[in-house]
Amino acid sequence: MKRVFIGLLAWVAALAAAQAEVNVVATTSSMGMLARTVGGDAVTVTVLAPPDRDAHFLQARPSMMAALRRADLLVAVGAELEVGWLPAALQGAANPRINPGQRGYFEAAAQVELIGSGGAADRSLGDVHPAGNPHINLDPERMARVARILAERLATLDAARAEHYRAHAEAFAVQVETRLPRWRERVAGAPGVVLHHKDADYLMKELGVAILGYVEAIPGIPPSAHHLSSLVEALRGQPGVILHARHQPAQGAQFLGRNLNWPVKALPIDPPIEAGAEEYFALIEAWVEAIAAGRP
Amino acid sequence: MQTKRLTWGLLALSTPFSLLAQELPDLGSTRPVTSGSAFNPAISVILDGRYYRDSVDGEGTEIVGEALGFHGHHEEGHEHGGVSPGFSLAETEVALTASVDNYLDAYLGLAVTEHGIEIEEAYGLTRALPAGLQLKMGKFFSGIGYINSQHAHQWDFVDNALNYQLIFGDHGLNDTGLQLTWAPGWGTYTVFGVEALQGSNEAFANHIGEVAHEFVAGGLSTQDGPRLFTAFAKWAPDLGADHALQGGLSWGRASLHQEQHAHDGEVNFLEGDSWFAGTDWVYKYDTGRPYGEGAFRLQAEYLYRVKDLTVAAKEQVEGPAVGAERVFTQDGLYVQGVYGIAPRWTAGLRYDVVGLTNERDSGTATDDFDSSSRIAAAVSFKPSEFSLVRLQYSQNSIMVGEAEREKFNQVWLQYQLALGAHGAHRF
Numbered sequence: 001m002k003r004v005f006i007g008l009l010a011w012v013a014a015l016a017a018a019q020a021e022v023n024v025v026a027t028t029s030s031m032g033m034l035a036r037t038v039g040g041d042a043v044t045v046t047v048l049a050p051p052d053r054d055a056h057f058l059q060a061r062p063s064m065m066a067a068l069r070r071a072d073l074l075v076a077v078g079a080e081l082e083v084g085w086l087p088a089a090l091q092g093a094a095n096p097r098i099n100p101g102q103r104g105y106f107e108a109a110a111q112v113e114l115i116g117s118g119g120a121a122d123r124s125l126g127d128v129h130p131a132g133n134p135h136i137n138l139d140p141e142r143m144a145r146v147a148r149i150l151a152e153r154l155a156t157l158d159a160a161r162a163e164h165y166r167a168h169a170e171a172f173a174v175q176v177e178t179r180l181p182r183w184r185e186r187v188a189g190a191p192g193v194v195l196h197h198k199d200a201d202y203l204m205k206e207l208g209v210a211i212l213g214y215v216e217a218i219p220g221i222p223p224s225a226h227h228l229s230s231l232v233e234a235l236r237g238q239p240g241v242i243l244h245a246r247h248q249p250a251q252g253a254q255f256l257g258r259n260l261n262w263p264v265k266a267l268p269i270d271p272p273i274e275a276g277a278e279e280y281f282a283l284i285e286a287w288v289e290a291i292a293a294g295r296p
Numbered sequence: 297m298q299t300k301r302l303t304w305g306l307l308a309l310s311t312p313f314s315l316l317a318q319e320l321p322d323l324g325s326t327r328p329v330t331s332g333s334a335f336n337p338a339i340s341v342i343l344d345g346r347y348y349r350d351s352v353d354g355e356g357t358e359i360v361g362e363a364l365g366f367h368g369h370h371e372e373g374h375e376h377g378g379v380s381p382g383f384s385l386a387e388t389e390v391a392l393t394a395s396v397d398n399y400l401d402a403y404l405g406l407a408v409t410e411h412g413i414e415i416e417e418a419y420g421l422t423r424a425l426p427a428g429l430q431l432k433m434g435k436f437f438s439g440i441g442y443i444n445s446q447h448a449h450q451w452d453f454v455d456n457a458l459n460y461q462l463i464f465g466d467h468g469l470n471d472t473g474l475q476l477t478w479a480p481g482w483g484t485y486t487v488f489g490v491e492a493l494q495g496s497n498e499a500f501a502n503h504i505g506e507v508a509h510e511f512v513a514g515g516l517s518t519q520d521g522p523r524l525f526t527a528f529a530k531w532a533p534d535l536g537a538d539h540a541l542q543g544g545l546s547w548g549r550a551s552l553h554q555e556q557h558a559h560d561g562e563v564n565f566l567e568g569d570s571w572f573a574g575t576d577w578v579y580k581y582d583t584g585r586p587y588g589e590g591a592f593r594l595q596a597e598y599l600y601r602v603k604d605l606t607v608a609a610k611e612q613v614e615g616p617a618v619g620a621e622r623v624f625t626q627d628g629l630y631v632q633g634v635y636g637i638a639p640r641w642t643a644g645l646r647y648d649v650v651g652l653t654n655e656r657d658s659g660t661a662t663d664d665f666d667s668s669s670r671i672a673a674a675v676s677f678k679p680s681e682f683s684l685v686r687l688q689y690s691q692n693s694i695m696v697g698e699a700e701r702e703k704f705n706q707v708w709l710q711y712q713l714a715l716g717a718h719g720a721h722r723f
Contacts, residue, residue: 050537053584057681060723061540061580062485062532069428069481079329080718084681088720091401092487094479096424100328101398110325123682131329149324221680222587222639249586249639 022158025071025098027082028055029270030137030280031108035075037277038151038168042161046071048089051270054247055081056127056220060088068093071104072157075150078107079114079134103156109134111149112142115201127220138269139202140180140284144173172277179281183207187291194231194262196244196253199269200287209291212240215252223252232259241294243287245269265290337394337404338717342449344386346379347709354381356692356706357455363668364695365626365654366462366499385410389447391719399424405447416447416470428479438469439477439489440528440546441597442576450721452593452634453674454688454708458648459599459628463572465499469548472496473522485532485542495523500570500601501550509563514609514618516554516565524550532723537582542723544576553603562615566622568605574598578723587639588678596631600653621659627652637675644674651695666701668694682714 022043026032032047039045046067049055055077068074068089076082090099098104114132122128136142151169155162184207192210195201197219204211212235217227235256242264244253250266257264267286271279350356358378361367387407396402405417419434437445443457444464455461460468473493480486495501501524504516526548535541549571557564576597583590603624607616628650637643651667674688688708696702 050584053537053582054586057588059540059580059582060720061537062530062542062723063534063540065479065723066481066483066485066532066534069479069485076328083718084720086720088722091421092479092722094425094428094430094477096426099423101326103326105326105328106324107328109329110327114329123680127681134329153324247584247586 020158022154023070023072024075025067025073026075027086028077028137029273029275030143031075031077032273033271033275033277033280034108034143034147034150035073036275037172037280038147038165039154040164040168042158042164043154047273049082050273051268052247054245056084058082058085060085060092062092064089065092068098069095071095071098073104073106073153074098075106075108077109077134077137079109079131080129081109081134103153106150106153108143108146108150109136111146112136115205116198126216126218133198133201135199135269136202138200138284138287139206140176140281141206142202143280144169144176147172175277175281179284180206183284183288186288189295190291191239191241191294191296193291193294194235194240194242194253194256196248199245200243203284203287207288207291212238215242215244215248215256222249228252228255231256235260239294239296241265241290243267243290263290263293265293337392340391340714340716340719342389342391342447343711343713343715344388344449345383345711346386346454347383348379348706349381350704350706352702352704354378356704359694359696359702359704360455360458360670360692361461361466362694362696363458363462363650364697365624365651365656365665387414387416387448389416389449393717395423396420416467428481430477430479432475432477433473435472436470436475438471438491438493438526438548439475440469440491440526440548441574441599442542442544442578442595443597444468445722449712449714452632452642452644452676453646453672454686454710455672455690457597457630457632457646458650458668458670459597459630462650463499463599463601463626463628464497469497469500469526471501471524473524484534485530487530489526489528491524491526491548492522493524493526494521495550495552496521497524497550500524500548500553500572500603502554503552504554504556504565509565509609509611511565511609512611512613514565514607516567516609517552519552523552524548538584540578540580540582540723542578546572546574546576548572553605554608555603555605561612563611564607564615565609566605567608568603568622570601570603570605572599572601574600580723583636585636585639588636588642589639591636591642593634594632596629598627598629600627601625616658621657623655623657625653625655625657626650627654640678642676642678644672644676646670646672646674648672663698665698666695668692670694681718684710684712686710686712 024035024043024045026035026047028049029047029051032045035045048064117132119130147169151165154165187207192212194213196215213231240262242253242257246266253264271283390406392404400420402420407414407416417436419432419436422431471493475491477489505518528546530544532542553570555566578595581592605622607620630648632646634644648670654665656663670692672690676686678684690706694702
């Protein structure tokens with residue numbers, strides 16, 4: 001009897017070990033891509049925010065709470081990007097493993113240096129992020145650094161596969177290092193861009209491309225006609241390209257494009273929801289090509 | 297054996313502390329990047345101002361609050377805080393939240409008016425219980441229904457749904473006690489909750505207790521709290537990123553409810569128990585288009601309430617006999633839809649009806665009253681996430697006597713301004 005019981009126990013333990021994937025919930029598809037790239041087949045990844053909408057303005061849906069309830073690790077962008085919905089979803093999830101301060105809570109923005117931190121916490125300046133610009137996802141170099149730290153975090157949750165995680169993160173970082181010079185070369189001499197929101201600042205910095213202005217005068221507020229016409233005044237006669245995220249309103253960008261005779265391109269700022277590293281690099285390439293298209 | 301077990305116990309206890317004490321530099325920060333200053337609670341303030349007019353000399357909000365069959369505490373000279381015509385300031389909400397330690401979060405919500413400060417909510421909420429359990433302790437909005445736990449600034453209309461206002465009073469079901477919820481972690485979002493509350497809701501679980509009244513006959517009993525118990529369940533299937541649906545069931549029972557009825561020079565006291573049951577449904581559609589354009593919300597809630605009372609005491613010889621039965625059975629429903637008509641603009645329509653069942657059973661005879669209803673239309677503009685301007689028009693048809701129906705209109709112009717910490721709203 002006892003032997004049967006021990007046998008049963010061993011079988012259950014073996015079964016559990018075989019299926020013990022780390023359950024990762026990622027807030028955006030960029031974070032999902034990182035978790036998938038670093039975790040490989042040792043993780044299951046659920047993405048809360050689809051790439052076609054603005055992660056600033058989501059609502060805490062019950063299905064998010066259901067996913068978070070069972071998560072071993074939450075990978076968020078952080079720096080208050082998800083402040084309007086993630087705290088509520090976390091509270092509704094009642095999962096102490098992934099509370100801030102626990103091993104199951106991972107904020108990408110907390111692992112790298114942010115630009116624009118220490119700005120004024122004044123809402124008359126719009127929906128500002130005094131903690132720093134949270135949109136690090138379009139910066140391949142910062143993403144590579146986040147991947148390495150994420151590998152260490154996954155290793156603490158699943159020590160048996162530590163080397164597997166580190167190797168994957170390393171491979172991602174190597175890919176970034178080999179591609180970056182090609183991207184920089186492709187955009188060399190490009191005249192610069194006008195963005196809708198400060199969501200591609202990191203990429204422009206990484207590629208050495210000038211940001212000539214923003215369609216939005218104040219983050220989170222639709223631009224005024226006055227702001228748009230003063231942009232036209234300032235930029236008239238010089239070449240450039242206008243880039244905005246697909247979920248952002250196109251009217252302001254189109255107005256500038258018409259008046260400046262510049263190309264206007266709407267691009268995703270996150271890869272597809274099921275993306276791996278390849279889709280992420282394809283996204284960066286799409287941005288690179290769009291920047292290069294600004295050359296006269 | 298005993299020692300060994302003790303050692304294991306101590307080890308298990310000490311683990312979370314040692315994890316906390318040691319920073320984990322190689323594994324990356326587990327802390328959020330935040331602009332919230334160290335250790336200070338996140339503070340937010342909501343300012344709410346109105347301009348109000350109605351077609352009944354400014355008595356509209358009082359008439360709505362006294363719809364036939366619901367008004368259960370006719371105290372002599374008791375004035376309800378109706379909204380006066382013209383400009384007025386509604387409750388200013390001051391909310392402070394912070395983590396107490398690694399076990400608890402705490403929330404304090406104050407309602408500041410020209411007449412003083414009231415504690416709207418003051419509770420601790422566990423953050424580290426296992427198995428999806430959460431315990432809330434203190435004063436809070438009950439988790440029953442959908443709109444009940446929302447603060448006034450989260451409503452899509454200036455005023456609360458009529459069924460909540462009439463069955464639970466102006467502030468909904470808000471009481472002091474304990475709430476335990478359990479999220480079992482099933483594939484589909486499901487939450488169960490139970491509450492033990494003191495029982496101090498003026499409309500549903502009122503406790504007059506020892507009063508300085510000269511009773512000619514009978515008397516009122518006292519009962520130690522908790523006198524009000526509730527249970528609720530919520531369920532929400534995963535319909536993807538565009539659609540969300542949540543359904544809920546609620547139930548509650550007060551073991552003591554006392555009312556004072558004063559009219560025509562008579563003062564009678566009723567006493568007994570009460571119970572309610574309700575169901576709530578919310579559907580949300582999100583297009584993902586900028587500034588909420590095209591987004592749609594539909595919500596509906598039904599409440600059914602029975603007050604099983606008897607005449608317990610009276611201040612004069614005349615009037616009903618002590619022990620005479622008084623059973624009040626009422627219900628109410630609201631349905632509302634809100635649609636994003638343009639970037640930053642929403643339009644909403646709400647239909648309220650109360651007293652579809654509207655009975656007073658006095659043992660020998662049953663009175664059956666007509667229902668009261670209201671239609672409200674609102675247009676809101678949100679310049680940013682932190683401010684709102686709303687225009688609302690309501691058409692009321694309220695029973696004010698057994699054969700007397702008052703029909704009138706109300707117009708509201710409202711602003712709401714949110715200062716301080718960026719709040720995160722639950723679904």
